[in-house]
Amino acid sequence: MSTLRLILGDQLNPCHSWFTEQDDKVIYTLMECREEASYVLHHGQKILGIFAAMRDFAQRLIKEGHRVHYLTIDDATNLHHLKDNLLQLAKLYQCQRIEYQEPDEFRVDRLLSQLHEEFAGSVSAVSAEHFYTDRLDGLHFFNKKQWLMERFYRHMRKVHGVLIDEAGQPTEGQWNFDEQNREPWRGDVPLDKPTLIMHDHQALWQSIQDAGIKSMGFVDAEHYIWPLNREEALIYLERFIEERLRHFGRFQDAMVADQPFMFHSLLSFALNTKMLTPREVVERAVVAYQQGDAPIAAVEGFIRQILGWREYVRCFYWAHGEHYQDSNYFNHQRELPEWFWTGKTNMRCLSQAIGQSLEQAYAHHIHRLMIIGNAALLMGLSPQAVSQWYLGVYIDAFEWVEQPNTLGMSQFADGGLLATKPYVSSAAYVNRMSNYCKGCTYQFKLREEENACPLNALYWHFHYIHRDQLMKNHRLSMVYRQWQRFDEAQQQAILQRAQTLLTNLQTC
Numbered sequence: 001m002s003t004l005r006l007i008l009g010d011q012l013n014p015c016h017s018w019f020t021e022q023d024d025k026v027i028y029t030l031m032e033c034r035e036e037a038s039y040v041l042h043h044g045q046k047i048l049g050i051f052a053a054m055r056d057f058a059q060r061l062i063k064e065g066h067r068v069h070y071l072t073i074d075d076a077t078n079l080h081h082l083k084d085n086l087l088q089l090a091k092l093y094q095c096q097r098i099e100y101q102e103p104d105e106f107r108v109d110r111l112l113s114q115l116h117e118e119f120a121g122s123v124s125a126v127s128a129e130h131f132y133t134d135r136l137d138g139l140h141f142f143n144k145k146q147w148l149m150e151r152f153y154r155h156m157r158k159v160h161g162v163l164i165d166e167a168g169q170p171t172e173g174q175w176n177f178d179e180q181n182r183e184p185w186r187g188d189v190p191l192d193k194p195t196l197i198m199h200d201h202q203a204l205w206q207s208i209q210d211a212g213i214k215s216m217g218f219v220d221a222e223h224y225i226w227p228l229n230r231e232e233a234l235i236y237l238e239r240f241i242e243e244r245l246r247h248f249g250r251f252q253d254a255m256v257a258d259q260p261f262m263f264h265s266l267l268s269f270a271l272n273t274k275m276l277t278p279r280e281v282v283e284r285a286v287v288a289y290q291q292g293d294a295p296i297a298a299v300e301g302f303i304r305q306i307l308g309w310r311e312y313v314r315c316f317y318w319a320h321g322e323h324y325q326d327s328n329y330f331n332h333q334r335e336l337p338e339w340f341w342t343g344k345t346n347m348r349c350l351s352q353a354i355g356q357s358l359e360q361a362y363a364h365h366i367h368r369l370m371i372i373g374n375a376a377l378l379m380g381l382s383p384q385a386v387s388q389w390y391l392g393v394y395i396d397a398f399e400w401v402e403q404p405n406t407l408g409m410s411q412f413a414d415g416g417l418l419a420t421k422p423y424v425s426s427a428a429y430v431n432r433m434s435n436y437c438k439g440c441t442y443q444f445k446l447r448e449e450e451n452a453c454p455l456n457a458l459y460w461h462f463h464y465i466h467r468d469q470l471m472k473n474h475r476l477s478m479v480y481r482q483w484q485r486f487d488e489a490q491q492q493a494i495l496q497r498a499q500t501l502l503t504n505l506q507t508c
């Protein structure tokens, strides 16, 4: 009895138990489907990276003695739809069984769970053997409406014994070292560009274009930088641990013009495609701490992102169901201004953050949250349009992680299920954490004038128009007290300036 096993483009884990034995009766399949590459407008680097990594993975399996049927984008027999391809291959190899690893998103999960309706044999799913948590763990863990990440994270530290001492207490006596972290970068630590592996994938990029797949962003297929297999991902991990981890916490929120990567790990693509497991990355960071290669504040700050945030948003995604994607608490409806696709805006912080997103398919979390997400929320852009853009543009964007981060954390579209208050700021924050304001057309200290930073008037306008929804939030009482301190003429001038900006977003 033959079995057809599907490997999705984000399931490139060569250590999965599927591959421990070679079996002639098992056929593995990977497929480059037009449907998967086009359900949202993806960055070209993302399509190229996933296809190149899939090809690399298929070659590895063949070398290890497995049987593989690989469908390239230009294969005449490719039906470009997961289900149709599976049924066709099952017939070709006379398979009585189709197996797949649990996918990470509702759309593909639904599609694969409906396979049995058209396939006479058996269909079954196995774990992808990647995350610390199971899909539905969040449902058991949280019983309140609000999901507090900090509680989840401490639970995870205890259960998995990560940075916990023999007495069961957090290493060095604290769960959180935020007060030592999150400084702006002032030049006292050299900011060397990370050493990257370069790949030449011009031929593959050409066939993607020949297949008519539309994409966004800039692609230099001759110098492709993202890791494309487990070995390269391990090299990226080691380089991060050796070169940048010790400064990670301190500068994790810092932004510097023309420095997209700062001290970040660049591991999200490798993690989300499962070339690396979160467990091994966390364990490697703990070893760095134990060997004295990085201070606790940096290591804890890094581990919090993976053991905490990453697992948390996954539990959140599966617990909140498919309708979560329609959340729009503030009923924001504006379409994205054209500069989201070009980076050409006079607001330097946005031209930098969007520009590097289009150029590298990457931005670190503060660019995503406090520059682009902040502006989108203050400008009242449709959270669904914003979410589609994020899902397309970033190399690491997969729905399970992108949606809670964009709709929940960044756009507060769920009304506070994930975040306790909207993450918004005026120019003061941007000026404190970056060097963007110095070279900007706008003046970060001004509010109502024609050359005033747009974020300042928009910040007050946002709080003013949503006062019925936000005033009751005790974390915002300071903001509303400050608003009351403006006299009426000032308030009117601010609101007027905001209105002018909102009707002219394209030219900001």
Ligand SMILES: Cc1cc2nc3c(=O)[nH]c(=O)nc-3n(C[C@H](O)[C@H](O)[C@H](O)COP(=O)(O)OP(=O)(O)OC[C@H]3O[C@@H](n4cnc5c(N)ncnc54)[C@H](O)[C@@H]3O)c2cc1C
Residues within 6 Å of the ligand: 263, 264, 265, 266, 267, 268, 269, 271, 272, 302, 305, 306, 309, 310, 311, 313, 363, 364, 365, 366, 368, 369, 373, 390, 391, 394, 396, 397, 398, 401, 402, 403, 405, 406, 409, 410
């Ligand atoms: C609006 C918004 C959208 C985002 N969309 C995505 C997305 O589509 N895919 C994605 O992987 N991350 C997303 N993030 C989280 C974060 O920005 C990226 O994981 C990070 O920038 C990737 O770069 P890095 O690997 O250098 O991360 P580092 O800063 O070095 O962090 C280490 C790792 O921690 C994990 N991590 C950090 N923050 C988060 C988080 N908030 N949620 C989940 N995992 C986290 C990632 O796996 C990351 O590789 C988003 C954040 C925001 C604010």
Ligand code: SF4
Residues within 6 Å of the ligand: 346, 347, 348, 349, 350, 426, 427, 430, 431, 436, 437, 438, 440, 441, 442, 443, 444, 453, 454, 455
């Ligand atoms: S002045 Fe305003 S728009 Fe310009 S970089 Fe600073 S925060 Fe951004």
